[in-house]
Amino acid sequence: MTTPATVRMSLDEVRALALRVLLAVGLAPDHAAAVAQTMVAGERDGCTSHGLYRLLVAARSVAMGIAVPxxxxxxxxxxxxxxxxxxxxxxxxxxxxxxxxxxxxxxxxxxxxxxxxxxxxxxxxxxxxxxxxxxxxxxxxxxxxxxxxxxxxxxxxxxxxxxxxxxxxxxxxxxxxxxxxxxxAIARGDIELHRRAGKPVPDHWGYDADGNVTTDAAAVLEGAMRxxxxxxxxxxxxxxxxxxxxxxxxxxxxxxxxxxxxxxxxxxxxxxxxxxxxxxxxxxxxxxxxxxxxxxxxxxxxxxxxxPSSRRHAARARSLAEGVDIPQALLDDIQALLEQA
Missing domain, CATH: 3.30.1370.60 (Malate/L-lactate/L-sulpholactate dehydrogenase, NADPH binding domain)
Known part of the structure; x- marks a missing residue:
């Protein structure tokens, strides 16, 4: 099985990218700094569903007028x-x-x-x-x-x-x-990551829109989680x-x-x-x-x-020393976001 391509980044590079994107999509500098810090923390501690992926979420919220920038x-x-x-x-x-x-x-x-x-x-x-x-x-x-x-x-x-x-x-x-x-049963961001990767989810995570148990991540997102x-x-x-x-x-x-x-x-x-x-x-x-x-x-x-928290602390020690691996597909989506902005 082919391993998805990744790019190794330092946490400083993660922060710089997050700030660049958040400012580009219109966030005020104080908001951008606070939001970027939580994304860095997510990547640093191995919680990738709350890391740079959230740039896509934040940008959408600003573009649609949901968040006041x-x-x-x-x-x-x-x-x-x-x-x-x-x-x-x-x-x-x-x-x-x-x-x-x-x-x-x-x-x-x-x-x-x-x-x-x-x-x-x-x-x-x-x-x-x-x-x-x-x-x-x-x-x-x-x-x-x-x-x-x-x-x-x-x-x-x-x-x-x-x-x-x-x-x-x-x-x-x-x-x-x-x-x-x-x-x-699971964070919604994890279901979204499964959808992006084309991976099935466990059958106890949710239902489709008709109330049926499903392993289709997209169907759960359109239906109901458990x-x-x-x-x-x-x-x-x-x-x-x-x-x-x-x-x-x-x-x-x-x-x-x-x-x-x-x-x-x-x-x-x-x-x-x-x-x-x-x-x-x-x-x-x-x-x-x-x-x-x-x-x-x-x-x-x-x-x-x-x-609880020991796994995050172990991931933190590694990422501070070695950096973090960011999926190339996510970086491509982020680059497209920057080009649109």
Whole structure:
């Protein structure tokens, strides 16, 4: 079997390409820098479905008028321990960066704080955000609805988004423990990568438009994805809908898809981030309780099980030293994008 052609690039080259394209398609420099950083993080950590491939997604969102390319985020403080950042229709990365310092300040002052990003366009992963906050010494939980692409367990018609949940735990002297999981059986970007490569998907990933189980990636994208873990994933997905939508005054995935009105653009909606300062509960027990957490991690890895985030950290070490391999076909699509711009 022939191996698809790839091009080795350094992470600096990945960043430069991402910035070049994002600026060319019309993003303001501050937005372009924030968006490019998440794409670099995706390639760096082996999460290619959230790497340079997302340039195609971002460009489409700008070209179709879904994302406001020069939106100026508005920061509000509705309560002592709350931050709200109205993204005014721009991509979510800059609103997060805009409110991040205030969220950290409030969490450390109050013990716990929450930030709502509203009216933002989502197309990337949550783990870069929770990792950044965990590096500040905070325990973090983040979640966001998306478009209604996922059927509830027992049904075959979309109601939920892929509705990821991300968590970060600070580890003194080590990289944070971080996981980011979709409540769908798989991230939508992974299905799209299968479609682009002409590869079938597992039959538990989704249904076609008629509600039939299928291994055709394109049919799943036109039909409905499935939740992970049956009714358990379905319940968690409903929770994300409520906390990341109505609770913060933003939309459900059904409303986001209706607003899209067939454009097949990136989801528009909200995101909830909860940050907790361990010092508040632990107090003088901090050293002992962090040691207990490390003992749990050791018990996981000691029996050969993989600790979530360890694969990303291993990929990070390799890519920092060796660079990353980018499919030539993707680079061709990106070059065509530049020529059109």
């Amino acid at each position: 020069d939106a100026v985020p508005l920061v509000e403080e509705p309560a002592t321990a709350l931050v709200r950042v109205d993204g005014r229709g721009g991509f979510a990365q800059l609103p997060f960066e805009t409110g991040r310092t205030l969220l950290v300040h409030k969490a450390k002052r109050c013990g716990i704080a929450a930030m709502a990003l509203t009216n933002v366009v989502h197309f990337a992963a949550l783990w870069p955000e929770v990792e950044a906050l965990a590096e500040e010494g905070l325990a973090v939980l983040a979640m966001t609805p998306s478009h209604a692409w996922v059927a509830p367990e027992g049904g075959t018609k979309p109601v939920f988004g892929t509705n990821p949940i991300a968590f970060g735990w600070p580890r003194p002297g080590k990289a944070p423990f971080v996981f980011d999981l979709a409540t769908s 939740t992970f873990g049956g009714h358990k994933g379905s319940a968690l997905s409903a929770m994300v809908e409520l906390l990341g939508g109505p609770l913060i005054g933003d939309m459900t995935s059904l409303e986001s898809l209706a607003l899209d009105n067939g454009r097949k653009g990136s989801p528009i909606g909200g995101e909830l981030i909860i940050a907790i300062d361990p010092q508040g509960f632990m107090g003088e027990l901090m050293a002992d309780r962090f040691a207990a957490a490390e003992a749990m991690f050791a018990a996981i890895e000691g029996q050969g099980a993989r600790l």
